[in-house]
Amino acid sequence: xxxxxxxEPNYLRSVIRVSLTVSLIAIFVSTLVxxxxxxxxxxxxxxxxxxxxxxxxxxxxxxxxAVGLFVLLFISTDGPLGSLDxxxxxxxxxISQCILAAPVITGVALSAVExxxxxxxxxxxxxxxxxxDVALITLKEARYGVITGVLAGFGRAISEVGSVLIVxxxxxxADGTSKTRTxxxxxxxxxxxxxxETALALGAVLIVLVLLVxxxxxxxxxx
Amino acid sequence: MNLALExxxxxxxxxxxxxxxxxxxxxxxxxxxxxxSGAGKTTLLRLAALFEQPTGGxxxxxxxxxxxxxxxxxxxxxxxxxxxxxxASLFDAPVAxxxxxxxxxxxxxxxxxxxxxxxxxxxxxxxxxxxxxxxxEALELVGLRDAWDRDPTSLxxxxxxxxxxxxxxxxxxxxxxxxxxxxxxxxxxxAILERAIERSRERDHGVLLATHDMxxxxxxxxxxxFLLEGELVEVGPPGQVFKNPRDERTARFVRxxxxxxxxxxxx
Numbered sequence: 485x486x487x488x489x490x491x492e493p494n495y496l497r498s499v500i501r502v503s504l505t506v507s508l509i510a511i512f513v514s515t516l517v518x519x520x521x522x523x524x525x526x527x528x529x530x531x532x533x534x535x536x537x538x539x540x541x542x543x544x545x546x547x548x549x550a551v552g553l554f555v556l557l558f559i560s561t562d563g564p565l566g567s568l569d570x571x572x573x574x575x576x577x578x579i580s581q582c583i584l585a586a587p588v589i590t591g592v593a594l595s596a597v598e599x600x601x602x603x604x605x606x607x608x609x610x611x612x613x614x615x616x617d618v619a620l621i622t623l624k625e626a627r628y629g630v631i632t633g634v635l636a637g638f639g640r641a642i643s644e645v646g647s648v649l650i651v652x653x654x655x656x657x658a659d660g661t662s663k664t665r666t667x668x669x670x671x672x673x674x675x676x677x678x679x680x681e682t683a684l685a686l687g688a689v690l691i692v693l694v695l696l697v698x699x700x701x702x703x704x705x706x707x
Numbered sequence: 708m709n710l711a712l713e714x715x716x717x718x719x720x721x722x723x724x725x726x727x728x729x730x731x732x733x734x735x736x737x738x739x740x741x742x743x744s745g746a747g748k749t750t751l752l753r754l755a756a757l758f759e760q761p762t763g764g765x766x767x768x769x770x771x772x773x774x775x776x777x778x779x780x781x782x783x784x785x786x787x788x789x790x791x792x793x794x795a796s797l798f799d800a801p802v803a804x805x806x807x808x809x810x811x812x813x814x815x816x817x818x819x820x821x822x823x824x825x826x827x828x829x830x831x832x833x834x835x836x837x838x839x840x841x842x843x844e845a846l847e848l849v850g851l852r853d854a855w856d857r858d859p860t861s862l863x864x865x866x867x868x869x870x871x872x873x874x875x876x877x878x879x880x881x882x883x884x885x886x887x888x889x890x891x892x893x894x895x896x897x898a899i900l901e902r903a904i905e906r907s908r909e910r911d912h913g914v915l916l917a918t919h920d921m922x923x924x925x926x927x928x929x930x931x932x933f934l935l936e937g938e939l940v941e942v943g944p945p946g947q948v949f950k951n952p953r954d955e956r957t958a959r960f961v962r963x964x965x966x967x968x969x970x971x972x973x974x
Contacts, residue, residue, distance in 0.1 A: 603796035610756065611809035611878055612786035621808075625799055
């Protein structure tokens with residue numbers, strides 16, 4: 485590990501803490517919103533369903549800098565949420581990561597729910613299941629796809645730079661610890677300063693974190 | 708529980724699939740539905756099992772029209788019916804959990820939540836065994852008592868279909884609706900399922916069975932109904948339908964003529 489990080493363990497710890505806190509909260513919130521939407525769309529038949537699905541799939545590829553700019557306009561002093569004073573705060577970063585992750589989670593979970601064979605739903609109904617039972621059994625059959633969606637959303641959130649840089653500002657306190665500096669924005673910052681070793685070390689930490697979270701979630705999901 | 712179809716019709720997007728079907732199934736009776744592919748057998752069974760609402764006529768269980776009831780009241784009737792499909796569809800869970808699903812969905816929510824927590828933290832909440840006796844009894848009826856902890860992917864097609872049948876039996880239905888359950892099975896698995904079907908009759912359950920196997924229909928039916936192009940052509944005991952049919956179309960179907968000469972027959 486580079487000398488700088490050993491000399492400043494608080495810096496590293498605070499950057500990891502901010503990254504994980506922001507991304508985990510963002511994923512928790514966007515999962516709460518995305519999964520019901522995925523199930524509603526997956527179970528319902530309505531006019532315009534293909535259009536809605538196409539919009540969600542488009543959302544999976546939203547450019548993060550554009551989302552950051554959009555969120556910044558929304559939370560800036562003149563914006564609708566200006567009174568909340570969210571600019572350059574972790575909360576603003578959570579909002580932008582939610583917006584980026586939600587279409588990914590919704591899209592992948594929707595695809596997983598729709599790929600469950602109709603025979604499973606028929607069987608669940610045929611054994612005397614209510615609509616809730618049919619939905620729960622379908623969810624269970626689609627669980628690996630749903631988990632993949634949440635993980636993909638987490639991957640998108642924690643590895644994202646553009647929007648958190650715009651709405652978070654990559655700010656560190658005077659003592660060097662992070663206020664809104666995440667691992668990714670720190671990598672950008674250290675690279676620009678020519679501190680490649682630090683940047684590389686942070687990159688390795690990011691990869692290990694993503695692997696760790698994936699491993700934990702897959703284990704909880706039973707795979 | 709008695710089932711009666713009174714002038715039942717069903718159509719989708721202006722296309723009529725079933726027209727004016729009237730028949731009755733008594734408790735302890737096996738009625739077999741025969742007819743060529745596309746005759747409407749599966750649709751008839753799905754209507755009987757309350758998967759679909761008829762577009763005309765009335766279905767009655769013990770004199771009650773389930774579709775005139777609220778969803779909750781209809782659920783009470785639905786839970787007295789068991790359905791087995793042509794293709795076994797087993798959930799991604801051990802055999803025992805596939806078989807007892809019908810009973811688990813009937814549990815009140817607190818019990819279901821306790822059972823869920825028990826699965827997450829074994830031994831902490833209910834202390835219930837991994838498999839109960841009723842599940843094993845249902846599996847025993849299809850000769851798979853020892854398979855309760857097996858993974859569905861390790862089952863042969865015939866075994867999977869027998870597990871599907873055990874799942875329907877485990878919920879103790881009064882009417883069994885079976886859509887060609889033996890069409891993909893070898894003679895041994897077919898014989899095991901036929902024995903289980905006959906055991907259901909002995910328990911006074913009504914059985915509505917669609918099949919392409921004329922020998923099976925003749926072997927186990929109390930009555931046979933011949934369906935052609937969505938119309939019920941003839942209903943009678945196997946001796947009548949197979950040996951002395953009253954309708955020329957039935958005679959030609961059981962002889963196999965219909966296979967080659969549909970248009971002429973329908974004209």
